[in-house]
Amino acid sequence: MATPITASDFCKRRFDYLIVGGGTAGLVVAARLSEDANITVGVLEAGPASFDDPLINVPGRFGESLDTKYDWRFETVPQAGLNGRKLPWPRGKVLGGTSALNFMTWNRGNREDYDAWGGPFFMKTESFQEPSPTHQAQYRSHFTAEFHGKGGPITSVYSKEHSVPHRYWHATLNNIGVETNYSHFSGSNLAHYLPNSARENLVVLTEAVVNQIVLERDTMGNEWIAKGVIFTSGGEEYTVRTLHEVILSAGSVQSPQLLELSGVGNPSVIQAAGIALKVDSPNVGENLQEHMMTAMVYEIDSSIIGPDDLRADPKLAEAADFTYSSSQSGIRAMLPCSLSYVPDPISKRDLVLAKQFSPGSKRDQIECLFDVGNWSPYFKSVPGKKYGTMLTMLQLPLTKGSIHIPPKSLLGPSGIKDKPVIDPQYFAGGGGDVDFTIMVAAQRFADPIFCTSPLSSIIGTRAFPLATELHDAEEDFAGFVRDYTITDWHPIGTCGMGGSAGIAAGVVDERLRVYGVKGLRVVDASIMPLHIRSHPQATVYTIAEKAASMILEDRRE
Template identity: 25%
Template sequence: MGRRHRNPLFNPLQYATPQLPTGPPVSWAAAQRELVGYDYVIVGAGAAGCVLASKLSEDKNVSVLVLEAGGDNTKVFETKVPLLFSKLFHTPHDWDYYTVEQPKLASRSLYWPRGRIIGGSSSMNAMMYHHCAKSDFDEWASKYGCSGWSYDDLAPYFRSMERFTAHPDHAIDTQHRGSSGNWETGYSSLTKIVEEGFLRGCQDAKIPAVADVNTPQGTLGSTRFQTFIDPKGQRSSLATAFLSPDVLQRQNLFVACHAYVTRVLFDCLTTKEPRAIGVEFQTQRGGQRFQIHARREVILCGGAVNTPQTLLLSGIGPADELKNHKIPIVQDNETVGRHLKDHLCTSPILAKAKPGTTLDYLNNDLKALPALARWMLTGGGPLASNIGEAAAFIRSSDYHFPQTVQAPRDHTSGDVGPDLEIIGAPIAFIHHGAEKAIDGSNVFTLIPIALRPQSQGTVTLRSRDVFDAPIIDPNYLSDDGDNDRKVLLVGIRVCLQIIKSAAFKKFLEPIPVNDNPTSYWWPFSSSNIENITDEQLVRFMDEKAFTLYHPVGSARMGPSPSTSVVDSECRVHGVKSLRVMDASVFPEQISGHPTAPIAAMAAKLSDMIKERNRAASLVNASL
């Protein structure tokens, strides 16, 4: 492995070989002889990459290298303060992606933030700790042939990873919570308008309260969110949990920042199937390329956008697309970059609240100083808010409104699976938090989210240059029968019911009789909200809808290479020694927030890899 680096987050050039003048290695033996090597090379230090790196490097007899395109999370203040997560958007820590124009959303190109930092999006997005519905994972096993990935298979990993801190004001049955893991979870700051306005308003709207949505009983109901915010009020990302300073000091673990993997290297001569033998990377556009050998496996953990991009750049994907970019075909697979699904939100429903009831005052630097001082001294106060403090999970087919002609069809994963989420946030969350409330208003935001979309999109190459963002087309609202839109229309109308509730109205400013479209009572233009038509809501949705940052499925898991990219052990079909672990392998979209499932899946995969290695060692020992 060479000498030990002093800085755990080292320069990637320190342990790599410049690209050989004669081109890439053509065999495993040549790579082993001529390149710096590690047992496992993990591409991407996102949610899954952090867990895999930590778990695999527990074995002192193997070496693990992680290549991350972003930088060190520990030096970025905004990654620590929960309320400031949106301040990381459009910064060097964000891939800052945009979709192609969406015909069903007023031909808008939508912003897609993705974490380019150690910890990935777990270091950048909101901190919802959510297992999702049991039936989501059972559907993977029963409907999509992904044996070993049911809820019962994942439940032990959910518990073993978690270190749950109970809250004195929110008692739950802790039998389903873990207490000895690395990942800090619990109940963080809760604003009064959320607790007494939104959550009670949900109950007024016939959405029952549920204390803990992270149990086998399911997600349905209204609830205070569990978060991955630690008792000190700081974000507990999968980087802080699994790439902690003591883990980074392991002599067999290496984490390199600012390394952009240009392709996976394959031996196409020695074995019948191509074998991944390493990766090639650059540190800057047009710069020199470097190569690293993987003695055992390469594991892609780049997420639903970057993983399919890496596969395509490496010659794995639809043959026609590879030929168009003059990329040599290693393995033809029409599924790479297909079946992309995302959670789409309608425009935020903004209700004007009474002065002092929301957190919008924190946009004023002077007024925010006491809150900052409190957080730095105690870890408490409004800066420890997750913004999305509570939510309601419902089934759209349970609701019928006289204004709506056609009800949506049921595409939930099972009887306890929702297809709608409504987030309650005590702040104006407009344009991903970039826009402040007008005139210093206090605003409460309700966000309806379609959890089980039927629309499918694609991730394709823009060019052969890894520094050119891929083409992202989520193809929003394109499903047959327009069911995704119908689900969201139900979500908006349920939001209006919550707003009209007696409990919530206590916190809101009265609607002016002659209200105007520029007020913060979107989407109302009058006080008679019952008369709003579907057509008006559709226009509102088309102009303002946005992503909730949950793309999945672009390298999905399944038994057949004709419909999937990886098998049930996350091995890429048709090649050896190459796996994928991130949200791209999800066979179907889940009905909630994906960070906890990704972490549990990565932990499970690490055990699968270790077990396979133990079995191979026993076979070799017996020969």
């Protein structure tokens, strides 16, 4: 591993490319560019390097890194569509980014999700480990080899073991008419750093918070050019410059924040923040789209051991830790695997198709994920009882919100320490009405799963929300959806690609170059113009692979 570098020494280096954000996308780009020994890459990451923390690395401890030092701990403004509630918005503040906070889920959206904005390099980033015939038979771990990569830096693997509910999941969904997809990677629905950390041309500075991008006029005074960044480390402010490009990979919350702090954005937002406008780019921070979800909690068979048991029993947790460390097996090796993507299950489907989808297209709109444990932030477990949780997640929201820097205060202009104003506009406007209708109907679809064989053999009473009449298809879930919907932690779109309409419709072009600024690109989930029917981690990796390829192509021209 490379020797840590000081902030002052970092600034003395001559960088061809500066990458703001050492997260999922940033480290991919850094690794690919630095494969060329003639290219020197600098990466600035606000959080620490934490390579060995079990909170991040042990699969069965998913979720424990939330609301820790690895989390920026953002939150939304009050949401009228959620009866005035604010929601936490976790974002990663660590080398590896939000990938260090997530559930290690690796899946892809439908082919149609990507057709409008180009095909990502999925296979290039992946090294798929095929499950054994025994694993395939026991856990129905199906795959089609031709749709998987073999030589990429990210190892993807089916969980070595699956929880008890997963053993019944496929058969139960089949019994209610949801077919098993035997080729779900086909387009139907820190790994990049450590192996390369010894490269002399790849320099990473952690715990360095970027304040703004340095933009200067060209010699003719006609064009803004990104020349470097200003950052803070150890309480001191520094400026580091680049010979070619600044690559902004700070994520869907902080990439638009840094553009606005640098004077690129909507004039009304920039000026209200007390910052000099440099580029009138009205879509910076707009087009925010986010998966949203609800959590219904059920009592389950008391013999089933889950993460709640480990949190309550230190000796049980110690035994599970030993099993994982010695053989990478047991409950610490298990991830939530009981999930399915289904079409929106509402009676007014034709109306929704007319508003949201092309007639005749088969758009999976709801993700249902069930596993052991109480995952609801609103339901308090009763001692002595065991629980399982069904997460029901809206995949293609019509609702669009925004993320912007706040107005200036009495202390002066807005800065990086002022948290951005996150307003997803959940269930707002006409599109929000459709989203709400689908989410209410989704609860009616998901709830009867638990009285369907064979899953019903381990499921008892629904604990949250309390059933007025258990498994009643006409039960009204409207209040539940309004009062308990939360974020699914998948924001995209705030620096979206503009397509043929250019800056009037987006923030970056098809090569991810920021409109109105030379030498500045955005490479992260914020560039996605439309959401996908999938957890976005694998897609972000492939966006970065494609971006690195384009950067190298442009360099050769």
